[in-house]
Amino acid sequence: xxxxxxxxxxxxxxxxxxxxxxxxxxxxxxxxxxxxxxxxxxxxxxxxxxxxxxxxxxxxxxxxxxxxxxxxxxxxxxxxxxxxxxxxxxxxxxxxxxxxxxxxxxxxxxxxxxxxxxxxxxxxxxxxxxxxxxxxxxxxxxxxxxxxxxxxxxxxxxxxxxxxxxxxxxxxxxxxxxxxxxxxxxxxxxxxxxxxxxxxxxxxxxxxxxxxxxxxxxxxxxxxxxxxxxxxxxxxxxxxxxxxxxxxxxxxxxxxxxxxxxxxxxxxxxxxxxxxxxxxxxxxxxxxxxxxxxxxxxxxxxxxxxxxxxxxxxxxxxxxxxxxxxxxxxxxxxxxxxxxxxxxxxxxxxxxxxxxxxxxxxxxxxxxxxxxxxxxxxxxxxxxxxxxxxxxxxxxxxxxxxxxxxxxxxxxxxxxxxxxxxxxxxxxxxxxxxxxxxxxxxxxxxxxxxxxxxxxxxxxxxx
Numbered sequence: 060x061x062x063x064x065x066x067x068x069x070x071x072x073x074x075x076x077x078x079x080x081x082x083x084x085x086x087x088x089x090x091x092x093x094x095x096x097x098x099x100x101x102x103x104x105x106x107x108x109x110x111x112x113x114x115x116x117x118x119x120x121x122x123x124x125x126x127x128x129x130x131x132x133x134x135x136x137x138x139x140x141x142x143x144x145x146x147x148x149x150x151x152x153x154x155x156x157x158x159x160x161x162x163x164x165x166x167x168x169x170x171x172x173x174x175x176x177x178x179x180x181x182x183x184x185x186x187x188x189x190x191x192x193x194x195x196x197x198x199x200x201x202x203x204x205x206x207x208x209x210x211x212x213x214x215x216x217x218x219x220x221x222x223x224x225x226x227x228x229x230x231x232x233x234x235x236x237x238x239x240x241x242x243x244x245x246x247x248x249x250x251x252x253x254x255x256x257x258x259x260x261x262x263x264x265x266x267x268x269x270x271x272x273x274x275x276x277x278x279x280x281x282x283x284x285x286x287x288x289x290x291x292x293x294x295x296x297x298x299x300x301x302x303x304x305x306x307x308x309x310x311x312x313x314x315x316x317x318x319x320x321x322x323x324x325x326x327x328x329x330x331x332x333x334x335x336x337x338x339x340x341x342x343x344x345x346x347x348x349x350x351x352x353x354x355x356x357x358x359x360x361x362x363x364x365x366x367x368x369x370x371x372x373x374x375x376x377x378x379x380x381x382x383x384x385x386x387x388x389x390x391x392x393x394x395x396x397x398x399x400x401x402x403x404x405x406x407x408x409x410x411x412x413x414x415x416x417x418x419x420x421x422x423x424x425x426x427x428x429x430x431x432x433x434x435x436x437x438x439x440x441x442x443x444x445x446x447x448x449x450x451x452x453x454x455x456x457x458x459x460x461x462x463x464x465x466x467x468x469x470x471x472x473x474x475x476x477x478x479x480x481x482x483x484x485x486x487x488x489x490x491x492x493x494x495x496x497x498x499x500x501x502x503x504x505x506x507x508x509x510x511x512x513x514x515x516x517x518x519x520x521x522x
Contacts, residue, residue: 184212
């Protein structure tokens with residue numbers, strides 16, 4: 060009897076919600092059904108998703124930044140197919156692989172020249188875990204400093220550096236010796252580092268939760284302070300890296316040289332999970348300092364041929380299609396055009412970001428009627444207004460977007476880097492219409508708002 064994934068998918072494509080309710084996270088199914096995102100997607104190409112009725116959706120989440128080159132890119136598919144059919148030796152373990160060496164070489168061509176070694180793993184959180192361990196061993200210090208509102212992953216070490224309480228609650232005790240400082244505050248950082256007992260300061264060049272940008276001199280001050288106090292400077296570029304911000308690495312905007320860069324997400328091309336840490340030779344040689352320590356840290360599936368092939372193909376596509384340049388051009392245009400709307404919409408505070416990492420923030424209006432409507436939503440659940448943006452964007456304009464974080468009125472866009480001018484125009488028109496509708500208090504969109512508020516209040520009371 061033959062085995063066919065195509066047949067299985069065709070037979071069960073509309074069973075996914077039932078399967079998840081029975082065997083997986085049923086709360087996620089409840090969320091999707093409550094907000095009307097329970098679609099049955101049957102295929103995906105580039106920046107678009109298609110449901111069973113062949114409706115096209117513009118995906119501005121790209122799998123939380125994974126599909127930077129778009130979904131199902133033919134170059135990566137070809138590379139993976141070729142890798143599968145070559146019958147290559149894979150994960151021999153008592154060996155080293157050609158493909159991982161080549162991928163390391165290609166990545167290090169893009170990093171600051173002080174970073175000369177690569178460590179591969181399977182995800183962003185594994186990259187952060189490795190950075191924690193490598194920093195501790197290299198400096199012989201235990202403490203790690205991170206930023207408030209940071210996001211570095213959900214495994215225990217990474218979670219200990221997570222600045223959002225909702226992710227940490229109930230999972231303690233967490234890794235000892237981890238403390239937070241405000242983002243964008245060099246004075247607070249210096250106070251934390253001044254005891255000369257901090258192994259590493261880990262920071263997102265642009266914070267993912269909220270898309271918070273640093274002041275122009277912040278990261279250069281971080282670099283100076285870390286050098287002054289013997290602390291390793293770790294840039295978490297899991298989300299911001301590989302062209303997301305209009306530069307290959309976000310740190311390029313501020314011309315800094317960290318001691319380590321954590322990466323993942325876009326490096327996989329969206330097919331095979333792959334993460335990594337670029338680091339100085341000093342760090343690598345400190346951790347792997349004797350032959351009996353050659354396997355002191357690793358991961359069974361890291362450097363597997365499929366992951367390395369996906370990474371090599373992804374880097375090739377980014378260069379061939381000029382995706383970093385397109386990210387800067389189209390992304391910055393979207394930000395500027397949305398910002399120009401603030402003069403006509405009271406709810407719209409600003410658009411910000413760099414490249415294809417974009418935040419659209421909303422705030423309390425001045426008009427009494429609008430202010431009362433805003434207050435009603437905020438009383439029910441802080442940050443609820445953004446659902447009045449993202450849900451109509453999805454239902455009426457077939458644009459998939461997300462709220463940037465818990466309790467904040469910020470919509471976040473992480474589009475594929477290959478957005479076209481047509482996509483850009485569709486995004487602008489959809490936001491213009493949706494934000495306009497929120498200013499019509501008697502309109503249908505506020506029926507949605509009242510319904511959302513009712514659900515939020517029921518959730519608080521448990522009724």
